Amino acid sequence: MRNSPFMPEFKHAYSPFKNHQHSQCIHHALCSAEKLCKENGFRLTNVRKRVLELIWESHQALGAYAILEQLGQEGVKPAPPTVYRALDFLLDAGLVHRINSLNAYIGCNHPKDHHHGSYFLICQHCRIVAEIHDQAIDEEISALAKREAFIVCERALEISGICQRCQENGHAG
Amino acid sequence: MRNSPFMPEFKHAYSPFKNHQHSQCIHHALCSAEKLCKENGFRLTNVRKRVLELIWESHQALGAYAILEQLGQEGVKPAPPTVYRALDFLLDAGLVHRINSLNAYIGCNHPKDHHHGSYFLICQHCRIVAEIHDQAIDEEISALAKREAFIVCERALEISGICQRCQENGHAG
DNA sequence: ATTGTAATGTTATAATATAACACTTTATAA
């Protein structure tokens, strides 16, 4: 599916640092979110869906209070708990990730198979966050945990630096 | 030095999950901090040293306001900026690390060679944090970054789970 | 002693997140 010839637009959907059809990308994200919720009996209510849309509007991590501002500009501005509850739902459903080093949230590009960790490349200049899946790192982490007799529940790898596009635009390190 | 027969107590100083002579461990940490500061012309003032000592009193990550409380119990309680400035100094000097997923701080067990990343095993039960150095993970991260043409500035890998001792005490996941 | 710099004290406030309780909507099932 991911590499299906019927969906060539999504070829780079998982590499936001490269050019991609973002309207397609966000549409795809929202559709698969709806699908996932329907399949699992999760209720993707209006607030939750709107928060997810706002998060997907760019590939930059979005803070809870930025989301609040956005919601405020399209009607009545809700109180913080509204946004945090929506975020909690989306996190639980695996539809968004929290970037701890930024106190901010990013859409998940694989809202299904959370078998192992996902890792993040964070551009310090343009603030775009790319979610990466890397089996080699998965395995090294597992090996490390095994050596230490440590049972792994969560992995959070946040790699900060400069993305290719920003390097090309002269923002190298 | 690290494996010197004259200091067998430090054999496990870098694995707080295993039993170790913690009085030796903390003493060693403070001594090498003093040494590092002297060598580099950093000023390890009273506040800074006391904050570092408090952080090293356990291998659990300590929050800034917990540090404030402790300082308050041994004299006049300072205001937050005092602690945050001490923490900034210690972070810059490489003497402590910030654990993003906990908003808390932990002593660095190798305050010198920050050539590559350090990674953290965080026990969700006892809250002890172990700093790990793993060349294989370093290399996989470098390989990943190279594939994505990403210039790495900082790496933060925080692995949460259950440590061996807590497993043995029946707190397994 | 003088002077510039680094460190600390102090007050106020920003930014992020949650507790507690009332109310409304939705689902379920007599």
Place this chain on the structure above:
DNA sequence: TTATAAAGTGTTATATTATAACATTACAAT
């Protein structure tokens, strides 16, 4: 269909983490 329970949302207040701004003090180097 209406009663009922559960889930979701609104609202107010507050907790937690962190920083801005400016005054004062300690220190180092002339």
